[in-house]
Amino acid sequence: MLTKSIHSYNSRQTQTNKVKMSFKVFILISFLSINIHSILGQQGKVRCLFQDSIEHGYTCVLELMKSDSVNDDVEGVHLPGKTDEDVRRVEGNWQDLVNIPPLICNVYINTEDIDLNSCLIERVTESSFKGCKKLKSLKLERNHITQIDENSFLENPELENIELWSNQLTTLPGNLFINQKKLQNLAIDSNRIVNLPNNIFKSLRSLKTINLSENRIPALNHAWFETLDNLENLYLHFNQIEDLPVGIFTHMSKLTQFSIYSNRLRVIHSHSFGLHPTLQFAWLQMNQIEAIDEKFILNTSVSEISMNFNVCAHGSIVDNSFSRVIMRIALRTCFENYEKLMAGPLTKLLIDRDLSSKVNV
Template sequence: MDSIEHGYTCILNVDKNIDGIEGEHLPGKTDEHVRRIESHDQALVNIPPAICNIFINIEEIDLNRCLIEKIDNDSFKGCKKLKSLKLERNQISQIDENAFIQNPDLEYIELWSNQLTTLPENVFISQQKLQYLAIDSNRIVSLPSNVFKPLKSLKTINLSSNRISALNPEWFETLYGLENLYLHFNQIEELPEGIFTHLSQLTQFSMYSNRLRVIHSNSFGYHPNLQFAWLQMNQIEAIDERFILNTSVSEISMNLNVCAHGTIVDTTRSRTRMRMALRFCFENFENLEADSLKQLLIDRIQSPRINV
């Protein structure tokens, strides 16, 4: 199959035990012309090494629902021009640390709906061109601190539908160009101070269906490009008003929270509708801050107890 969108594509019926791949090309085409490999709904278990051994100019691999269990260090060895990798809806539970080391041109990786619980710390060491990473719908509880550090070009990361309860600020430390961050359907209870302050290009932030109770402005800082914040189905009872004033957010979804309910849309600079709809959340935050300050002062001036 030859198309403008994908280039010359081979749709494979691959036996997991074969050393080679048999078939016929379109007239005038050879193995070197193949730019895309597609294979769905097959019992491969492992990624056939023949793919990268035979199709040396391959740019896109799509192996969907193939019961793949592991990505090892040799899985994509030889696919040095690979740009797009789609391995969703498999059974991948392990990725070796050097699995993508020979694929520096990767721009797009989909690993959603697998069985990953974590990733090796240096698995993306060569992926400075990666723009899109989807590892949602896995079983991830935590990740190494520096796992995303090499991803200087990343624009979208999807970590939703995992089992994450705490965010590590180091995950996002170098993602200066990030535009879309999806963290919904996890078990996150709080946003650490300063965690998103440097993500000035952030446009969409999805955090619905977690366990958030308070939104602090110092988690975000000044965000001139943020447009959409999806916070529904949390337990939010207080929001710092500066979160609204320091961003350009035009739509906030607050359905099924404690202090507000509904989707609030307001593009005016004054944020009139948002400030009215979230007034109870703001007042709760002011009371929370006042109580915290009061307790801090009490702790500071309280006389030490002397035992005699």
């Protein structure tokens, strides 16, 4: 009886030891997998699910397959009559890529559209899109990108659209867009940008829309915009901008939409814009605006100004008439304050208010 009990105990102990050993092996494998993942950027094989549609053309829907090895090739079965050269779009939304597999542009060299949003990507390198010389649209929004190497887009001269919004960028290299002479839309909003190099947008002479909103920009640099003659839409809302420099937008003869709400503006000078026959919409709400130069509306075709939650005016003002009667009435206090500002008294009032608020704090 005692012998049976000892045997039973030893058997259970052996099973327990096996379980413990299996658990240790599992932990070790998991640890190694995590480290391989962090080193390679992704672990496993890349597979494509091929689709064909009128909207996107022949598409590779990218999928990261967990595996013991990392291949330099893409797996997947083409649709009948199709080859790698027929692929026009690559998308890989919600994949845990970390780094962009260079093999995308090594294999699908005729790709025109790449959409890798929400893939936990942390960095864009010189090799990320090397080989995609026909690339027109690149979407990398909602990732964790903190760094983009200077020559990342050097081999993509056909780019017309770049979307980098909702990442963790604090700045960009000065020559990043040096070869993007056809770029029309650039979205780098919802990042952590404080400042940018002087020449960052110098080559973007075809740019029509730029979105710099929801960053941490305290001041605008005249050099950023000096070559953007064809710009139509400029979005600067949700930053920390306090002033619009003299002449900063005067050369933008095609500017139609201007958004700078939720900043720290106090005065709108006409000398920042000059003559703007195309400007139609100005969103200025949620600033601290106390004065506006009346020439700002007389020298433009602006038909809608949003002034909600400012000091000298409140509300959305729409006026399509040439004489701007409604705007003159609604913004009368702003215009009067501007005249006082130019004469001197309002300046002293603003200074006194600043000093008083600092004392109270």
